[in-house]
Amino acid sequence: MFDRDIWQEIFFSIRNNKLRTFLTGFSVGWGIFILVMLLASVNGMKNGFTNQFGNDAANSISLFARSTTEPYAGFEAGRKIQFKNSEVDYIRGNFQGFYEYISQTVNRSISARYKQETGSYNVIGVNAEFQKIEVTDIEEGRQLNELDVKNKSKVMVLGRLVVKDLFKEENPIGKFLEVNGSTFKVIGVFSDDDDDRAERSIYAPYTTLQRLYGNTSNINSIRMTYNPNFSLAQALDFSDKVEYVFKRKLKISPEDQSAIRVRNNADGFSDLNEFTGLLNTMSIGVGILILIAGIVGIGNILVFIIKERTKEIGIRKALGARPSQILKLVLLESVFITSISGFIGMLIAMGILGIIGPLINAPAFSNPSVDISIVITATLVLIISGLVAGWVPARRAAKVRPIVALSSD
């Protein structure tokens, strides 16, 4: 393969057919260029969608209780369903290994006062695991811990904007906040990348809120993350199972679609994966169709070159060249032209992506780029294209009969 004589001949034949080689090489380079750009765009769409999840756990599942819409088990339709702590305990007891983190939430609207400043906020009662499900950054102080939850402590972690409203320039840590007539100690401040709504809320132990407001075990929702090693199908299967047992447990008709609302991120991901997978396939299809034009072009130029060199091939055969050696020569030339032009196309595409890619950051389209798998795919496609393009001319060259070639003066 790294035989100087073979390369000398390949370069000679390219030199003698510069324009032809350039034109056909261009069509292959163009095909690869379009293929890479299409695949990079699909990547960009995928990045865009993924970014929209922010830094919250991508594997989260949320369960909300609503009202029934179907009569069942002696109950009329329209019965309000209420989740309680026991539902969370049930999942903890029966779905070990399915979930990663789990927390109930207890939501309350409150008005809070510090000195002269007051405001209305949403307090979310959670346990210590919640920070792993909806990820926030602690700016000052600390997060809620298990002890706070166990002791039903009257402590709060405030969103950055709550602190801005109520404390102005003051350091809130250790200060006391008056909330609906009781006092809470501020233990931390969190931020949540540019999510104003989240930064205007407050976290407290769910146990504390349940004790203060009616001393019940009612909860508003169940939030969890599924085992990160799960496939999307396993994740969806998990939330389906939970929904099924809860419907039985709470006497809800299996047909009732709205009494329990389940939001599983795997749903979105599986749709997204399906969608981008389809786009990827389509891109490869379009790219290959364009490449075929290039392959035919290269095959065409090689047939022409072989015809021109029939006599030379005849001489070589008279001197003892075996058909396999002639075959190899032509195939190598074909693979060489396709690979070089393809790589040029790929480099141009990657250069353009490298310059404009990082500049693009729309909600649904961000940083279109190529990864190593695209490069490997394109390389394989090119080598195979070269072999396909060279096959017919190479066979023709190998079959040249020296007697015919030598007499064609």
Next chain:
Amino acid sequence: MIEIKNLHKSYKMGSNSLHVLKGIDFSVEEGELVAIMGSSGSGKSTLLNILGMLDELDEGSYDLDGVPIKNLNETKAANYRNKFLGFVFQSFNLINYKNAMENVALPLYYQKMVRKERQEKALKYLDQVGLKEWATHLPSELSGGQKQRVAIARAMVGEPKVLLADEPTGALDSKTSYEVMDLIQKINDKGNTILIVTHESDIADMCKRIVHLKDGVILEDKKVEQVRASEYV
């Protein structure tokens, strides 16, 4: 060296069949210098092609140095040509983008000799035809006589058993022709077996044996007193 018995060859021309060689019995000993003569259509080129394994015989037998030549596939024929035969053509048939030395080295390349050895051997053979200083010149920079001498060096470099020359002087003026014949005679003097197809009787007279072909049969096969080409140079 060469042993041919009852050789027949015909070509299909549409529905007709053209019987070109009609039973040739012919043998050549080692060290002979044979001229095959005949007018065009006499079958002399066909005979040379069959001897050169460029074409297949229909009937009869052909032994080369004791090896029966029959039913060769392309690869085997290529190997035999490379090992047994050297070719010299009327139109030289040098490869125009390779210099003299690379042209001479080509048969060695197909023998899979390493590059350095190839070049050394090619230079040695170029020296023998008096063109060592022209080694790096392309064929387009050589005269007709020089080209044919490069072609002869290329034919001899693989140390073949038989040198086959098809009208080697056909494209040369008479002075250059005699120079080439002088070279061929000298190669023959060293004991090499050489067959020359020609229609020029002065060239044939410089061989040791003349075979006359007419209409596909041998008309005459005689040993002659060799005329030395050096007398004319």
